Amino acid sequence: MLATKEFNVKKSDFWEWYNSIIYAADLVDNRYNLQGFLVHKPAGAFMIKRITELLEEGLNKTGHEEVLFPIGIPKENFELEKEHVEGFAPELFWITKMGDKDLPRPFALRPTSETAFYQMYSLWIRSHNDLPLKYYQAGTVYRAEKETSPFLRGREFYWIETHCAFQTKKEALKQVKEDQKVFGKVLKTYLGLNYMVFDRPEWDKFAGAEKTIAFDTLLPDGKVLQVGSTHYLGQKFSKPFNIKADNEFVYQTCFGHGVWRVVAAVVAIHGDDKGLKVPSQISKIQVAIVPVGKNDKTQVFKDVKKQLKSFRVQIFDDIDKSFGFKLNQTELLGIPVRVEVGDRELEAGQATIFDRFTGNKKQVSLVSLKKEVANLFKEQEANFKNLKDLPVYQIDSISDLKEGGIARAYFIGTKGTEAEQAAKDLQEKTNGVKVRGTLFGVKETVPEGAKCFMTGKPAKCVVYLAKQY
Amino acid sequence: MLATKEFNVKKSDFWEWYNSIIYAADLVDNRYNLQGFLVHKPAGAFMIKRITELLEEGLNKTGHEEVLFPIGIPKENFELEKEHVEGFAPELFWITKMGDKDLPRPFALRPTSETAFYQMYSLWIRSHNDLPLKYYQAGTVYRAEKETSPFLRGREFYWIETHCAFQTKKEALKQVKEDQKVFGKVLKTYLGLNYMVFDRPEWDKFAGAEKTIAFDTLLPDGKVLQVGSTHYLGQKFSKPFNIKADNEFVYQTCFGHGVWRVVAAVVAIHGDDKGLKVPSQISKIQVAIVPVGKNDKTQVFKDVKKQLKSFRVQIFDDIDKSFGFKLNQTELLGIPVRVEVGDRELEAGQATIFDRFTGNKKQVSLVSLKKEVANLFKEQEANFKNLKDLPVYQIDSISDLKEGGIARAYFIGTKGTEAEQAAKDLQEKTNGVKVRGTLFGVKETVPEGAKCFMTGKPAKCVVYLAKQY
Numbered sequence: 001m002l003a004t005k006e007f008n009v010k011k012s013d014f015w016e017w018y019n020s021i022i023y024a025a026d027l028v029d030n031r032y033n034l035q036g037f038l039v040h041k042p043a044g045a046f047m048i049k050r051i052t053e054l055l056e057e058g059l060n061k062t063g064h065e066e067v068l069f070p071i072g073i074p075k076e077n078f079e080l081e082k083e084h085v086e087g088f089a090p091e092l093f094w095i096t097k098m099g100d101k102d103l104p105r106p107f108a109l110r111p112t113s114e115t116a117f118y119q120m121y122s123l124w125i126r127s128h129n130d131l132p133l134k135y136y137q138a139g140t141v142y143r144a145e146k147e148t149s150p151f152l153r154g155r156e157f158y159w160i161e162t163h164c165a166f167q168t169k170k171e172a173l174k175q176v177k178e179d180q181k182v183f184g185k186v187l188k189t190y191l192g193l194n195y196m197v198f199d200r201p202e203w204d205k206f207a208g209a210e211k212t213i214a215f216d217t218l219l220p221d222g223k224v225l226q227v228g229s230t231h232y233l234g235q236k237f238s239k240p241f242n243i244k245a246d247n248e249f250v251y252q253t254c255f256g257h258g259v260w261r262v263v264a265a266v267v268a269i270h271g272d273d274k275g276l277k278v279p280s281q282i283s284k285i286q287v288a289i290v291p292v293g294k295n296d297k298t299q300v301f302k303d304v305k306k307q308l309k310s311f312r313v314q315i316f317d318d319i320d321k322s323f324g325f326k327l328n329q330t331e332l333l334g335i336p337v338r339v340e341v342g343d344r345e346l347e348a349g350q351a352t353i354f355d356r357f358t359g360n361k362k363q364v365s366l367v368s369l370k371k372e373v374a375n376l377f378k379e380q381e382a383n384f385k386n387l388k389d390l391p392v393y394q395i396d397s398i399s400d401l402k403e404g405g406i407a408r409a410y411f412i413g414t415k416g417t418e419a420e421q422a423a424k425d426l427q428e429k430t431n432g433v434k435v436r437g438t439l440f441g442v443k444e445t446v447p448e449g450a451k452c453f454m455t456g457k458p459a460k461c462v463v464y465l466a467k468q469y
Numbered sequence: 470m471l472a473t474k475e476f477n478v479k480k481s482d483f484w485e486w487y488n489s490i491i492y493a494a495d496l497v498d499n500r501y502n503l504q505g506f507l508v509h510k511p512a513g514a515f516m517i518k519r520i521t522e523l524l525e526e527g528l529n530k531t532g533h534e535e536v537l538f539p540i541g542i543p544k545e546n547f548e549l550e551k552e553h554v555e556g557f558a559p560e561l562f563w564i565t566k567m568g569d570k571d572l573p574r575p576f577a578l579r580p581t582s583e584t585a586f587y588q589m590y591s592l593w594i595r596s597h598n599d600l601p602l603k604y605y606q607a608g609t610v611y612r613a614e615k616e617t618s619p620f621l622r623g624r625e626f627y628w629i630e631t632h633c634a635f636q637t638k639k640e641a642l643k644q645v646k647e648d649q650k651v652f653g654k655v656l657k658t659y660l661g662l663n664y665m666v667f668d669r670p671e672w673d674k675f676a677g678a679e680k681t682i683a684f685d686t687l688l689p690d691g692k693v694l695q696v697g698s699t700h701y702l703g704q705k706f707s708k709p710f711n712i713k714a715d716n717e718f719v720y721q722t723c724f725g726h727g728v729w730r731v732v733a734a735v736v737a738i739h740g741d742d743k744g745l746k747v748p749s750q751i752s753k754i755q756v757a758i759v760p761v762g763k764n765d766k767t768q769v770f771k772d773v774k775k776q777l778k779s780f781r782v783q784i785f786d787d788i789d790k791s792f793g794f795k796l797n798q799t800e801l802l803g804i805p806v807r808v809e810v811g812d813r814e815l816e817a818g819q820a821t822i823f824d825r826f827t828g829n830k831k832q833v834s835l836v837s838l839k840k841e842v843a844n845l846f847k848e849q850e851a852n853f854k855n856l857k858d859l860p861v862y863q864i865d866s867i868s869d870l871k872e873g874g875i876a877r878a879y880f881i882g883t884k885g886t887e888a889e890q891a892a893k894d895l896q897e898k899t900n901g902v903k904v905r906g907t908l909f910g911v912k913e914t915v916p917e918g919a920k921c922f923m924t925g926k927p928a929k930c931v932v933y934l935a936k937q938y
Binding site for chain 1: 498500501502503506507508509510511513514515517518534535536537538539540541542543545546558559560561562563564565566567568569575576578585588589592593604609611613625627
């Protein structure tokens with residue numbers, strides 16, 4: 001069931017490339033007969049599962065516990081937090097019938113689970129002994145998006161959401177920082193993906209949040225992709241949901257890890273003209289073995305397989321296909337390490353190992369094959385540590401904006417109607433460039449006398465600008 | 470957030486006990502405001518997750534691959550297989566609205582996924598090279614049950630479903646046997662649960678199947694619980710869904726592993742008057758450490774914790790609670806191993822370990838604590854191997870039936886209207902005793918001249934009878 005076609009799309013045509021590679025490498029199938037819903041084939045399902053597991057590992061280590069909430073949320077729950085219901089109402093899928101009967105109380109597929117979790121938190125939290133409460137749930141959420149795109153925007157979206165409650169504001173704000181570490185460990189260390197963390201402007205917050213801190217990565221076409229976001233909710237939900245510890249309303253945070261979007265970032269950022277490059281932590285096949293000729297029946301070849309059995313291995317031995325075709329196929333699928341074993345090499349006790357990330361090849365002794373492959377995985381992860389900063393360029397006026405990329409500019413502010421209007425004007429004039437926010441956790445000072453690049457009035461902050469997915 | 474109340478219900482009042490223990494041990498909360506939907510707290514969510522993982526391990530080892538299908542199934546898919554749609558139509562939840570707009574094509578929450586998978590199989594399967602195809606999906610299914618009961622019957626039900634396609638009938642029937650091994654490994658070896666495997670009568674098959682083989686375990690009140698079922702579908706779906714390999718319709722099987730019901734069986738079968746007994750493989754807390762007094766600050770105590778860090782450990786050191794209360798609490802939660810460390814014991818380099826399954830206590834040296842705990846887990850699993858057969862008693866007439874338990878009887882048959890009518894009569898006269906089927910994989914011969922216990926006519930088979938959950 002693996003990809004069997006040639007792949008000939010250049011990554012320089014990014015959008016066409018992206019929309020070809022995800023099917024060519026058999027991650028998903030878009031022929032399911034329900035608009036905006038996708039079927040995930042084994043390689044795609046595996047990436048989702050492993051990214052989820054890696055994030056969960058980080059959450060478990062930092063004292064979070066997993067819970068499972070119903071997929072349905074009754075209408076009345078949404079209505080408790082006004083901004084929240086206004087934000088999500090147009091996107092809800094409603095279940096209105098059971099068999100052939102109308103349901104007296106329709107319920108929605110969860111678009112996010114604040115209003116499911118927090119009614120229970122009001123029952124579970126009684127005193128400071130119950131705090132901090134740090135729960136998470138991994139799964140799917142449902143939003144009636146008009147336009148959908150695999151791994152980027154879908155009616156069925158894979159993610160993890162955490163919901164934490166604390167006694168003090170200080171602890172809640174500390175959680176926002178911890179969230180960054182958990183996310184960073186997976187994205188940077190295991191997956192080699194860099195991102196910037198922004199404090200979103202007031203007008204671009206999560207519906208119902210006091211503050212939204214978001215993780216933006218940069219795709220090759222110069223648009224940014226939000227891969228996760230942490231929200232400081234303050235007491236905005238604890239008051240309507242009546243969540244009190246010792247008679248004080250709790251302070252809350254929630255965090256959405258966009259598992260689906262992490263897959264998109266892995267595909268888009270690592271891939272090249274030949275296909276995917278999948279980090280070994282999340283690749284369903286870690287090692288491709290490509291025998292030259294029919295040596296897969298020999299004893300030596302069996303030893304090779306046996307040596308590598310602690311990895312996830314697949315042998316590419318389809319006799320109907322050429323050696324070259326099979327090499328291409330392993331590259332299209334993005335398998336991080338390939339072992340090529342020719343008849344003559346086998347006799348000489350050698351094999352060739354290929355690194356999909358660097359393209360380097362190396363002859364190694366069969367005796368130490370296992371160690372060499374393990375080392376190559378380590379090297380690949382070590383290279384992920386040399387993450388380059390996302391490229392940012394400074395602008396002084398709207399005419400300095402380039403077609404893609406992240407721009408830095410002095411701006412009038414991140415709240416209030418004047419700033420919001422300036423951001424809207426920018427978006428209209430530029431066909432979609434948005435104010436992503438100010439850098440989170442870094443104080444950037446505005447030089448004496450600097451002017452807002454949009455309004456010409458005195459600037460109050462340094463913001464970053466980009467088009468988004 | 471752990472249970473803090475006393476638990477005083479006797480298991481002899483099984484139904485009351487079951488419906489108390491699942492809340493007292495904090496597995497689920499039933500106060501979510503959507504009928505038939507439950508919230509799973511960390512201990513319950515963990516059991517679901519680990520049972521799922523153990524089953525997946527078995528599936529992966531036998532060549533199955535995980536896929537992820539949409540939660541929604543369009544109406545037209547159901548209508549392709551007539552028996553299937555008739556079986557499931559009354560149980561479907563329908564999504565009919567998106568925001569405030571009516572959907573032109575409503576879709577249902579999946580009650581099971583045959584009709585989602587098989588339309589894709591007709592695209593994926595082209596030739597014998599694509600076979601066997603063995604995919605599975607772990608998650609939830611949705612059925613509008615009228616009466617629901619935690620882990621037994623719910624509108625949101627956790628399970629795994631496998632969908633396999635083969636070139637020949639023989640291979641498909643072989644798969645049915647492999648399914649038993651995968652299921653048996655988890656249920657018997659890891660969880661210590663026995664069950665019987667029945668070939669269900671014609672009238673009690675899965676909607677659309679040629680043959681249904683089901684796994685029934687026995688709960689303490691004498692009713693059986695179906696924890697899983699394998700279906701041989703033959704070509705009943707491949708024909709309407711047009712799934713052909715080299716122009717021949719494929720043969721199919723599917724298998725539902727009732728993860729939720731396995732939790733129910735663990736709770737119901739292992740538990741006792743004091744609370745749960747959770748096998749170490751699926752227990753969120755594997756080792757409870759209960760310090761006597763405040764010794765948790767001493768160096769020796771820190772060493773104890775460090776020694777046990779490869780297990781999932783929780784320390785019960787709430788100073789507001791008595792030592793006795795804490796011991797009871799660990800037993801209520803079903804933590805398989807408890808380590809008690811008193812001040813004097815610590816000084817003498819000793820601790821006491823307690824086996825929740827046997828109730829045995831043992832003093833061990835602190836130096837070898839890790840090994841002793843590991844051994845105790847091994848012993849517990851070794852004891853699971855001494856599984857007793859489910860008790861079965863022979864009956865000759867309906868008046869021999871006892872209140873609970875599994876009866877064995879000679880019967881007129883497992884298909885045809887006469888047999889079905891006899892089964893219906895039995896059910897009516899006995900307030901619910903059902904013909905579970907004939908033993909699967911074992912040929913039981915009917916003695917010369919034996920009569921059907923219901924009709925008095927010549928018996929054709931040996932069947933088993935029980936009330937069911």
